[in-house]
Amino acid sequence: MPATYASHRHAGLIMAITAYTIWGVMPLYLLLVRWVPAYEFIAWRVICTIPVCLFFLLTLRQFAALGSAVRNRRVLALLALSALLVAINWTIYVAAVQSGQVLAASLGYYINPLANVFAGTLFLGERLTRGQWIAVALAALGVSLLAWDAREMLWISLSLAVTFCAYGLVRKLAPVESLPGLTIETLILLVPALLTVWWYAQGPQGIAMGRDAGSSALLAFSGAMTGIPLLLFAAAARRMDYSTLGMTQFFAPTIVFVLGVTVFGEPLRPSQLACFVMIWCAIAVFVWDILMRSRSAQQAPA
Template sequence: MRHVSQNPGRQSGGLLQALGAYFIWCLFPLYFAALHTVAPFEVVAWRLLFTLPFCLVMVAVLRQGPQLRAALGNPRILGALALSGLLIGTNWLVYVIAVLEGHVLAASLGYYINPLVNVLAGTIFLRERLTRLQWLAVILAGVGVAMLAWGAIDTLWISLSLALSFAGYGLVRKLAPVEALPGLTVETLVLLVPALGMLGWQAASPAGLAMGQAPTTSILLACAGIVTGVPLLLFASAARRLDFSVLGFIQFVTPTGVFLLGLFAFGEPLKRVQVYCFLFIWTAIAVFCWDLLSRRRKVAAA
């Protein structure tokens, strides 16, 4: 079935939601670096567990209980959300491991690769059509990403895992006929058992659980639900409104922010190849945005 673009009003709202999500995700390395004393499995497990009550409270406040029950009672939607839940859970785990192990730039590269995967997924699975200028932007960004990847072969598995898992998540959420909040609630329900299993495994380890040992750490872990839920809700809502290729391309905001944090906050060295990569990618972004604005003006004029 051919994908049909949403109307301009929905696209505009989706763009603001996407930018909000991407900006919040820029700051995630700082948040998870503050939890450097906590095992990655425990961080992800508490993140999952505390996201669920946040979602349930929001469902009650926004009165979306009927939509949640409808999603839970539909096997097709439930299966899709189980898949998207596993994909985002995998993404969280790899991301936290990367940050806690000091591979912030590898995480950044993953989210540089992800927009290209999104654009290709949009054209292949959703039959979204790109203009010549947009294809030029994709090629320029691809060259930049390839240069960056060549200089990070040893941690490329981190980058590819992040890119593919998040692209898969976005595609499933794009196709699943369920709104953002009920969908995220079902996803966290699906991941509840794995989260409890990870906590049990960590509790049995010699280090034990970090929760309850230090007030600051415990507060940060408890806030992980809100920190996780808000940008995911924004992203899932944007995915329902924007063309998938557009959603993917503007995602370059996040890895650029993470990249700059890696350089200035975490002290990772800047290589010449990374400067060249930035030139290619930001030229690509300028071309892509110019084309979007030009076509929007023509539509408005018509």
């Protein structure tokens, strides 16, 4: 059992890092589709995610699991809540990137891991070691420096952090696997998405899809960019301690942070550099503590 549990968590860690890496490079993709209004882009994102979910359902033969989840009222209620939370999160994130607030988006996902750690301890009964609390304190101090220096856009960051923390918590509590859960979430959002596309179609510019082959392909790719990392994240959330999942999330905002400075040309202030250094020190402490505990567990008698 200990070996099985360890391999379960190891698989979850790989899934989480992969998902966060994809989310980290998301601003580059959003740069390519910045001509699409934020609300319309979110609508197409929902619509294009459905074929991705159906493909994986067919490939992995999980239609039975989907049917079981649909018949469970508690699962449906939780997934309706998680669908609302992720839709709000998507909209704020896309609008922030399109308006040039990339570092504000990065800060939101720097705050989110701390929210995950506290959510894990408050709602899930998870316990941190002394070394992990030191790591959390270092990260909190670094994020506080960055937040103080970015007070005018802090509402963006806090909104992103709270909505995604709540989304992950709901998905961890919902007794449904990642693929059926994402499929139901997407289907719940489908009607608002179709109404949004219809509303934009009435305007003078028309809808974004179908203008030319290249633009349509880029827009359709949003389904893969949405579905794959969310599937990986939901699967990781069910396999890992929520606190550990939160600390691994620093991968995504760090990539976004670097892109904001290098690609998007946002100025790098001393407080941002200090935050960057302190957070990576915190990650080093957190990982070191996990490795030490894992080594001790392996050396202990069966």
